[in-house]
Amino acid sequence: MASLNKALLQTPATFLIARRFRGKINIQRPRKPHFEKQLLLDITKPIYGTPRSQLPEYVFCDFDKSKNVKKEIDNPFERILARECLDWFNTSKMVVFLHMNSISMEDKTPIFAALKKNNLHLRTYGKKIVSMATTGTRYEVVNQLFTSHQNIIFGQPNKADTMFKILKKAPQLVVMAGIVEDRFMSKNELVEFSKLPNLDVARSQLCNVLQSAGSCLVNQLNQNQQILVSHLDKHIELQKAPQNEEICDSKESS
Secondary structure (H helix, E strand, O other): OHHHHHHOOOOOOOOOOOOOOOOOOOOOOOOOOOHHHHHHHHHOOOOOOOOHHHOOHHHHHHOOHHHOOOOOOOOHHHHHHHHHHHHHHHHOOEEEEEEEOOOOHHHHHHHHHHHHHOOOEEEEEOHHHHHHHHOOOOOHHHHHHOOOOEEEEEEOHHHHHHHHHHHOOOOOEEEEEEEEOOEEEEHHHHHHHHOOOOHHHHHHHHHHHHHHHHHHHHHHHHHHHHHHHHHHHHHHHHHHHHHHHHHHHHHHHO
């Protein structure tokens, strides 16, 4: 048995056993740490501010919003586009603003070609370009129609009916308003304007109205004279009638 115990691995016996003073740690009233340790604890102590939800509203008034404002960069190409847009406004007697829904380029290209063929020019400008072009001009009111990129048709007033016929093929392009001869019109007013005849027909109709008014006036002025003449003729006929009867009676008696 003794030889067996020597063959097995024996556990060494410890001579010193570590034990805390008084057995337990005083958590409720711990002992004050050493000065250096206390200094290290004070330095590394995290600082937590008041939660944002508990802060008053006036604290957030000092927020510097200028840091988040994007600086506008002077782009020469945008100035060129704005000058081109203003030239279109000044040279076109009819300007129509469109709202474009989702449309593919395959559907838009035939509409663009048909408008171009009839001397109607479809252009696309952004809000910034139109604002640069129209600010300080008589067209400044159109900035309210723009929220992003917008389609505009530039042309002449006599092509209004043709424009509506072409736009019927593309329901994605919706007419919002327009400017005709320096007059701002709604969609309904544009539709009524497109139904009006051209200038030559209107002139001929005006001439007919003026001529009919003149002829009517002449007839009214001559009506009393004609009635008087007819009455005189009738009176003469009545006076001659007894004489004719007397002549006829004398002939019969003879």
